[in-house]
Amino acid sequence: MTEQYTAPASVRVRAGDLGRRLALRRTGLGLTREETAARAGMATSYLRHLEEHAEAAPNADTLLRLAGALRTTVAELTGGNAERPPGQGRAVRGAGLDRLDADECWALLGTHAVGRIAVPTVDGPAIVPVNYSVVDGCIVFRTEPHATPARAAGRRVAFEIDRIDEAFSRGWSVLVRGTARAVTDPDEVRRLTERAHGEPWAGGQRPLWLRIDATGISGRRITV
Incomplete structure (x- = not known):
């Protein structure tokens, strides 16, 4: 039975x-x-x-x-796991890490819309989530002029996304390093506004565009 x-x-x-x-x-x-x-x-x-x-x-x-x-x-x-931090599931026997090449990393970056940016501040690095898009091989996002992400302008930063699949104990992560700069040219601002997808989840005007010009990209995937 x-x-x-x-x-x-x-x-x-x-x-x-x-x-x-x-x-x-x-x-x-x-x-x-x-x-x-x-x-x-x-x-x-x-x-x-x-x-x-x-x-x-x-x-x-x-x-x-x-x-x-x-x-x-x-x-x-x-939604039973919605409030549970990811990664608490049991690891699969024989799991290992494979390195992702640059093309795979950029492809994964194009599938997501929320990432974490590590910004240097006077109190040490601050890591905050942002809604982003990939436009012309650069990571772009909007923020408020006095918000933490705005401090990235003119600085070396790190940007990270990941995906954890609890059901199959798999996952991957992508890390981008580069220099962030504020976008001030009106034509470029207009172009980003037209081509970037989505709106910042935090709401508000968020008129300042920043772009990260990547100087290095790497990624890893958990495989069985």
Whole structure:
């Protein structure tokens, strides 16, 4: 007799969370709805319903099949791990680190929109998150003139992004070193405004554009 799975309270779905997490995970894997539905053994129309309707309430079996199709866990899909710091999962036996070449690093930089910049200050290095884009081989972001990231202008800085996959104990990181400068030319400001994607999550005007001209880039990936 097969034991029936019941999702614990820590992974119960809050209204609207599941659809967003499903769509993000699916697109992150480069899967269409049709491909994902086929993997999970369900109709594409039902998967669309789950992604687009906040009131959708799939049962535990459906969640398990979706987690398998998207190579993750029920807890990840339902936000049960949202407040847990990444990297607390168990390491896989035989795991190792592979170095990434420059092309792989730039490709990964292009997939993300939030990174951490290490800025030298009078009190020592400060590391803060920023929303960024990659434009013409440079890392660009907006900030307020008196905010911590603005102190990077004219300085040597480090910029880092990473991805931790708790479900499969895998991950990678990319580190960029370079010089940051404030963008003051009106034409360049206009070009960055047109080509950079997204808006700063912190809100506000944030009129100061900074760009990091990379002098070195490196990365590592956990492999099994």
